[in-house]
Amino acid sequence: MESHHVTFETVKTKETSLPERVAEQISQLIIDRHLTAEDKLPNEFELAAQLNVGRGTIREAVKLLAARNILVIRRGKGTYIARHPGEIDDPLGFAYYPDQLQLAMDLLEVRIQMEPWVAAVAARRASEESIQVMRENCLLVEQDILAGVNHLPKDMEFHVSIARCTQNLVVPKLIPIITYSVGLFGAINGNTLLSETIIGHRAVADAIRDHDPAAAERAMRDHLEQNRVELDAILEELRRTGGEWSGQSILPPLR
Amino acid sequence: MESHHVTFETVKTKETSLPERVAEQISQLIIDRHLTAEDKLPNEFELAAQLNVGRGTIREAVKLLAARNILVIRRGKGTYIARHPGEIDDPLGFAYYPDQLQLAMDLLEVRIQMEPWVAAVAARRASEESIQVMRENCLLVEQDILAGVNHLPKDMEFHVSIARCTQNLVVPKLIPIITYSVGLFGAINGNTLLSETIIGHRAVADAIRDHDPAAAERAMRDHLEQNRVELDAILEELRRTGGEWSGQSILPPLR
Numbered sequence: 001m002e003s004h005h006v007t008f009e010t011v012k013t014k015e016t017s018l019p020e021r022v023a024e025q026i027s028q029l030i031i032d033r034h035l036t037a038e039d040k041l042p043n044e045f046e047l048a049a050q051l052n053v054g055r056g057t058i059r060e061a062v063k064l065l066a067a068r069n070i071l072v073i074r075r076g077k078g079t080y081i082a083r084h085p086g087e088i089d090d091p092l093g094f095a096y097y098p099d100q101l102q103l104a105m106d107l108l109e110v111r112i113q114m115e116p117w118v119a120a121v122a123a124r125r126a127s128e129e130s131i132q133v134m135r136e137n138c139l140l141v142e143q144d145i146l147a148g149v150n151h152l153p154k155d156m157e158f159h160v161s162i163a164r165c166t167q168n169l170v171v172p173k174l175i176p177i178i179t180y181s182v183g184l185f186g187a188i189n190g191n192t193l194l195s196e197t198i199i200g201h202r203a204v205a206d207a208i209r210d211h212d213p214a215a216a217e218r219a220m221r222d223h224l225e226q227n228r229v230e231l232d233a234i235l236e237e238l239r240r241t242g243g244e245w246s247g248q249s250i251l252p253p254l255r
Numbered sequence: 256m257e258s259h260h261v262t263f264e265t266v267k268t269k270e271t272s273l274p275e276r277v278a279e280q281i282s283q284l285i286i287d288r289h290l291t292a293e294d295k296l297p298n299e300f301e302l303a304a305q306l307n308v309g310r311g312t313i314r315e316a317v318k319l320l321a322a323r324n325i326l327v328i329r330r331g332k333g334t335y336i337a338r339h340p341g342e343i344d345d346p347l348g349f350a351y352y353p354d355q356l357q358l359a360m361d362l363l364e365v366r367i368q369m370e371p372w373v374a375a376v377a378a379r380r381a382s383e384e385s386i387q388v389m390r391e392n393c394l395l396v397e398q399d400i401l402a403g404v405n406h407l408p409k410d411m412e413f414h415v416s417i418a419r420c421t422q423n424l425v426v427p428k429l430i431p432i433i434t435y436s437v438g439l440f441g442a443i444n445g446n447t448l449l450s451e452t453i454i455g456h457r458a459v460a461d462a463i464r465d466h467d468p469a470a471a472e473r474a475m476r477d478h479l480e481q482n483r484v485e486l487d488a489i490l491e492e493l494r495r496t497g498g499e500w501s502g503q504s505i506l507p508p509l510r
Contacts, residue, residue, distance in 0.1 A: 031350055067322035068343070070351075086348025088323070092428045093341025095286055096325075106423045113372050169361045170433070173347045178425070
């Protein structure tokens with residue numbers, strides 16, 4: 001059977017270099033041998049002999065795999081399998097999108113569709129431990145807000161910990177992707193809606209703790225509608241100032 | 256404001272190497288200058304002077320960015336910005352998950368939640384051009400099925416072309432992620448349900464063409480329920496043979 005990664009075909013360079021092909025072989029070896037986090041990669045000599053290439057090629061291939069977070073090179077200790085192999089920062093390249101406001105609107109549309117469902121499933125399936133972690137994250141967000149520091153990193157962790165309550169492997173991985181643009185809201189609108197964030201998060205957390213899917217879904221939807229209010233305010237501001245939206249110029253860089 | 260990429264923090268190595276830091280500077284330069292596909296990167300000399308590092312470091316940084324599909328190195332031609340910068344094959348590292356069957360089940364749960372909604376939005380917003388492309392992709396799947404060749408690559412393209420009908424920037428990028436495991440079904444169950452695939456796809460395509468959101472949603476849900484039937488058959492087979500599921504051993508490699 002052929003690979004099914006069809007839509008990414010254009011992503012690959014037409015001419016695959018030797019280190020690139022060797023990187024794929026090493027990657028396959030990791031998968032076949034079920035090597036996981038903290039397993040050490042066989043050493044250069046062994047790999048070179050096994051794959052019938054020079055040690056320089058192995059070194060180049062290892063660098064490629066490290067750049068993709070499949071391997072982690074520890075100076076003086078050796079090369080290890082990454083804790084979350086192949087998972088990278090900004091996996092869809094959102095930072096390179098020219099129109100960050102359009103991206104924010106489209107992400108919000110996906111969030112409003114996904115996350116109320118996620119909250120409902122979380123309420124249905126959450127274990128006591130996952131509820132515990134989620135509630136702790138809820139408190140950490142509040143602490144950051146009340147301390148006047150940027151709460152957005154903890155805010156995203158809170159949403160991820162809700163996703164973990166679903167016991168679905170994939171959902172927690174999707175949350176950091178679809179919440180990519182949250183920094184944008186905070187950057188523009190300041191702290192006007194922070195108390196609503198606290199109240200909104202509490203409502204979601206309580207409903208999940210009480211295993212009440214309908215309440216969790218509703219609370220999450222209400223919470224996300226707040227984001228829509230903020231985004232509409234940005235659009236209104238742009239209209240008022242007659243400013244045409246031209247990418248990220250009025251925004252701080254997202255990374 | 257701090258970066259909001261919090262959940263990926265663990266992904267980065269604690270000690271950032273010089274080429275890694277230079278890679279980040281070049282990446283920021285691409286974003287700030289709005290460089291896009293087919294723009295050539297400034298040459299090594301210029302970058303070395305501008306970032307105040309040696310040309311060897313620039314070369315290493317460029318290799319890192321090429322490994323992440325941010326740059327494309329063309330032999331004898333120079334270094335260019337990638338067509339979809341930062342977008343990579345298998346961006347969540349699914350290939351490294353030890354339990355591919357659990358992954359397939361969890362992905363299917365997400366698909367059944369997302370894709371009927373995607374089909375409904377597609378029916379509401381599709382332009383005539385996007386409908387045209389979607390219908391052509393529908394035919395290409397049928398041609399592959401009738402020719403007896405693996406239709407799964409075209410099948411995924413069909414689902415992506417439905418997502419493009421939504422006019423949402425993000426949705427078409429999520430489809431290749433959540434359809435990651437489709438190869439698994441084809442690999443196990445053979446061609447038993449191929450005629451149902453043809454009928455199911457046509458029902459979705461017709462509803463979108465007719466701008467009928469309710470029909471599109473229903474047709475997509477029915478189509479995906481077929482996948483659930485196939486997955487249940489796999490589980491049943493495993494139970495029957497008394498086989499405990501132990502990763503990918505009974506499956507062909509996914510990549």
